[in-house]
Amino acid sequence: MRAIRAAAAAVLSTAVVVAAAPIALAGEEDPGITSFGFSVTPETVAPGGTVTLTTDGCEVPSVTVTSGVFDTVTLEEGRPGSATVDVDAEAGARYEITFDCEGERGTTTLTVAQGGTGGKTTTGHDDRMEPGALKGVKAGYGTAAASGAESDGLGAAETVTGVVLVAGALGAAVVLIRRRGAGDSA
Numbered sequence: 001m002r003a004i005r006a007a008a009a010a011v012l013s014t015a016v017v018v019a020a021a022p023i024a025l026a027g028e029e030d031p032g033i034t035s036f037g038f039s040v041t042p043e044t045v046a047p048g049g050t051v052t053l054t055t056d057g058c059e060v061p062s063v064t065v066t067s068g069v070f071d072t073v074t075l076e077e078g079r080p081g082s083a084t085v086d087v088d089a090e091a092g093a094r095y096e097i098t099f100d101c102e103g104e105r106g107t108t109t110l111t112v113a114q115g116g117t118g119g120k121t122t123t124g125h126d127d128r129m130e131p132g133a134l135k136g137v138k139a140g141y142g143t144a145a146a147s148g149a150e151s152d153g154l155g156a157a158e159t160v161t162g163v164v165l166v167a168g169a170l171g172a173a174v175v176l177i178r179r180r181g182a183g184d185s186a
Contacts, residue, residue: 034106038063038099044111048087051110054080058101069095069110085112 037056045051055063055075065073070083089095089112099106 034099034101034104036063036099036101036104036106038106038108040097040108040110043109044113045085046113047085047089047091049085049113050082051085052080052082053097053099055099055101060102064100065097066100067095067097067110069112085110 036058037054039054041052041054051070053065053073053075055078058078061077063075065075065081065083067083069085069089073081073083075081091112091114094109094111097108097110099108
């Protein structure tokens, strides 16, 4: 009988935690979610390289794009623009890019590639790597790696799954401890 009560308590506590997780996550604002769309392509560029900046759906005629890695760019009438990344940008660093549409701001990141030219030489050798070096495997969260996106942390689905697993493990531990206690008293 105690085991049933303990299992019920574990299930109930899991339900409370799962229900509370989205509420806790809802308070965090994502600077990448706006009423207008924006993008930087490519997402990784060599120092001195050029990126294309685009916006979509901004109601005002101009959008200002700022970053610490290139000069301020104004996109007019929804047309794309370009920016040249500083030649002395730190290789491997990630820089924040801010799109400002009439006071509403959205941000994304731009990664500066390792190496000077950011590509292959005429001999076909990738000049960003030492001769004989092998490329490594991209490790991380499965969803981010599979989609090719960079991830700064866990998303809501991963967080909720983790909370459910932890709560289930705690519930199982409570049940086992209660069973041990009931077996000792008999």
